[in-house]
Amino acid sequence: xxxxxxxxxxxxxxxxxxxxxxxxxxxxxxxxxxxxxxxxxxxxxxxxxxxxxxxxxxxxxxxxxxxxxxxxxxxxxxxxxxxxxxxxxxxxxxxxxxxxxxxxxxxxxxxxxxxxxxxxxxxxxxxxxxxxxxxxxxxxxxxxxxxxxxxxxxxxxxxxxxxxxxxxxxxxxxxxxxxxxxxxxxxxxxxxxxxxxxxxxxxxxxxxxxxxxxxxxxxxxxxxxxxxxxxxxxxxxxxxxxxx
Amino acid sequence: xxxxxxxxxxxxxxxxxxxxxxxxxxxxxxxxxxxxxxxxxxxxxxxxxxxxxxxxxxxxxxxxxxxxxxxxxxxxxxxxxxxxxxxxxxxxxxxxxxxxxxxxxxxxxxxxxxxxxxxxxxxxxxxxxxxxxxxxxxxxxxxxxxxxxxxxxxxxxxxxxxxxxxxxxxxxxxxxxxxxxxxxxxxxxxxxxxxxxxxxxxxxxxxxxxxxxxxxxxxxxxxxxxxxxxxxxxxxxxxxxxxx
Numbered sequence: 501x502x503x504x505x506x507x508x509x510x511x512x513x514x515x516x517x518x519x520x521x522x523x524x525x526x527x528x529x530x531x532x533x534x535x536x537x538x539x540x541x542x543x544x545x546x547x548x549x550x551x552x553x554x555x556x557x558x559x560x561x562x563x564x565x566x567x568x569x570x571x572x573x574x575x576x577x578x579x580x581x582x583x584x585x586x587x588x589x590x591x592x593x594x595x596x597x598x599x600x601x602x603x604x605x606x607x608x609x610x611x612x613x614x615x616x617x618x619x620x621x622x623x624x625x626x627x628x629x630x631x632x633x634x635x636x637x638x639x640x641x642x643x644x645x646x647x648x649x650x651x652x653x654x655x656x657x658x659x660x661x662x663x664x665x666x667x668x669x670x671x672x673x674x675x676x677x678x679x680x681x682x683x684x685x686x687x688x689x690x691x692x693x694x695x696x697x698x699x700x701x702x703x704x705x706x707x708x709x710x711x712x713x714x715x716x717x718x719x720x721x722x723x724x725x726x727x728x729x730x731x732x733x734x735x736x737x738x739x740x741x742x743x744x
Numbered sequence: 745x746x747x748x749x750x751x752x753x754x755x756x757x758x759x760x761x762x763x764x765x766x767x768x769x770x771x772x773x774x775x776x777x778x779x780x781x782x783x784x785x786x787x788x789x790x791x792x793x794x795x796x797x798x799x800x801x802x803x804x805x806x807x808x809x810x811x812x813x814x815x816x817x818x819x820x821x822x823x824x825x826x827x828x829x830x831x832x833x834x835x836x837x838x839x840x841x842x843x844x845x846x847x848x849x850x851x852x853x854x855x856x857x858x859x860x861x862x863x864x865x866x867x868x869x870x871x872x873x874x875x876x877x878x879x880x881x882x883x884x885x886x887x888x889x890x891x892x893x894x895x896x897x898x899x900x901x902x903x904x905x906x907x908x909x910x911x912x913x914x915x916x917x918x919x920x921x922x923x924x925x926x927x928x929x930x931x932x933x934x935x936x937x938x939x940x941x942x943x944x945x946x947x948x949x950x951x952x953x954x955x956x957x958x959x960x961x962x963x964x965x966x967x968x969x970x971x972x973x974x975x976x977x978x979x980x981x982x983x984x985x986x987x988x
Contacts, residue, residue, distance in 0.1 A: 613933050622936065624929070645929045655921075658930050662917040663937075665978075666910065672978045673906040676971060677899075685868070685889045686902050689857050692866065693907075695939060727920060731988070734909075734916045737981030744975070 502527060504559030504582070506552055506574050507566035508537050508544070511589055514616045515563065516544050519639040529555050556581035561633070565589040572599055579604030585629050593722055594653040601649050608633060609652045626651040654726075661723050661735050664716060667709040668738035670702050709742070717742045746771060748803030748826070750796055750818050751810035752781050752788070755833055758860045759807070760788050763883040773799050800825035805877070809833040816843055823848030829873050837966055838897040845893050852877060853896045870895040898970075905967050905979050908960060911953040912982035914946050953986070961986045 503519070505512045505528040516526050526546040530538050541548060549555050556562055556578040564574045564586065571590035579586050579600070586604040588597065589612060601607045608627035615621060623642045625633055630644040645651055677686035687699035695701075709716050720739045724732055747763070749756045749772040760770050770790040774782050785792060793799050800806055800822040808818045808830065815834035823830050823844070830848040832841065833856060845851045852871035859865060867886045869877055874888040889895055921930035931943040953960050964983045968976055 614936055622933075624933065643929075643932075645926070651924075651926060654924050655926050655929050655933065658917060658921045658924065658926060659933055661920060662913060662930075662934060665913045665917075669906060669909045669913065669978045672976065673902060673909075676905060676974055676976070677902045679974065680895075680898050680902070682889070682895060682899050682902060685899050686906075688887075689866075689868065689899065689903055690906060692858055730920055730923065732916065732920070733981050733985055733988075734913045734978070737977050741977055744977075 504555040511565035748799040755809035819844040
């Protein structure tokens with residue numbers, strides 16, 4: 501089996517490491533790639549073809565693991581040339597997934613849950629052809645969630661609707677407890693029910709949100725736009741909180 | 745040492761069980777008590793005086809563990825007769841704690857954190873005389889948080905500002921994931937970062953909130969009233985959510 505890779509960042513690099521089998525050959529191209537990416541490809545020792553079109557034609561599975569911005573373009577340019585499965589692993593909205601679906605034959609949308617460079621990342625996939633990728637379970641934990649392309653992208657938004665709003669609460673409650681000089685005790689008593697690592701985890705969430713508030717706001721806006729027919733009063737309040 | 749008890753519900757009953765020492769005698773009264781309470785007092789085998797005034801006069805520490813509604817009245821009626829420490833363990837707002845402080849000499853405000861009938865409940869205390877209660881640490885985990893009467897009551901509100909708002913988020917995100925038929929997967933992927941018991945704990949929180957939404961709303965209103973000078977946009981959104 502031949503797996504083609506569009507994009508050679510962290511995700512592709514780690515997939516090559518995780519999916520080691522005599523029956524599987526990875527291929528990619530250096531076409532229009534940066535020196536840094538070319539260097540990473542050379543180090544990985546996988547097979548290199550002249551163009552991404554060649555990669556798309558030759559492979560059984562074409563994996564797109566790019567930047568979110570170039571995900572649609574990659575699908576438009578190369579997706580039509582592959583007869584195999586097109587697995588999109590980019591961090592994109594469901595709307596972009598649906599657009600990509602108009603350009604490629606056998607789309608499966610997927611997401612790595614957890615850190616890709618951890619020893620046991622999860623791969624969530626959806627789409628009618630997702631079944632055919634379940635053999636990946638031998639290399640990394642792979643879960644098909646449905647036959648519907650887009651469900652993995654929706655699931656990621658659902659997850660964000662919880663985690664990003666949670667960060668907004670943590671910011672509010674912690675500010676309040678600091679004002680009453682009870683921050684330490686606040687984390688102490690919550691650790692009793694929320695687990696020993698509650699303080700550490702919460703502070704990391706708060707800092708991560710405050711240090712990237714612009715990007716976090718945009719991600720929350722994406723959630724609100726996609727679920728615009730639903731009542732999202734907590735998520736909307738989180739957006740206000742972040743923009744304060 | 746003599747410890748007097750006003751109120752003989754779960755808290756008092758369990759304190760008598762936890763604080764076992766040849767040097768400590770518990771006393772209470774059956775004055776105006778219900779048959780059920782009288783029965784509980786008889787079973788506990790602690791010493792019974794005729795009136796709560798007698799109890800207040802005789803003891804070194806007077807513990808009030810009543811219903812929140814009768815906390816102030818108990819302090820008004822009996823607090824003035826005790827020369828020892830008056831430990832209020834009722835689930836009251838900081839404002840009520842401050843009112844009680846006007847009626848008793850040596851107020852310490854306290855709260856049981858965790859279930860009182862668990863093997864290791866925590867007792868949080870604050871107030872100038874709190875130091876003198878630290879010997880209780882030999883019987884149940886006792887933490888003095890500050891010299892300020894009211895800080896324990898404030899800490900409980902801070903804790904609620906987090907946990908009650910969290911429940912509102914869980915209600916919103918879970919409803920959303922159910923609508924997209926991805927509830928199971930929503931809990932699955934969050935369990936990867938939030939801990940294996942995330943699903944169980946979340947469902948219990950959601951049900952507890954929805955089944956007691958009137959009381960929960962009142963408790964959130966209490967938080968908003970007390971911290972009315974602070975920006976509590978997340979807590980306010982949670983109140984709206986619960987009243988929908």
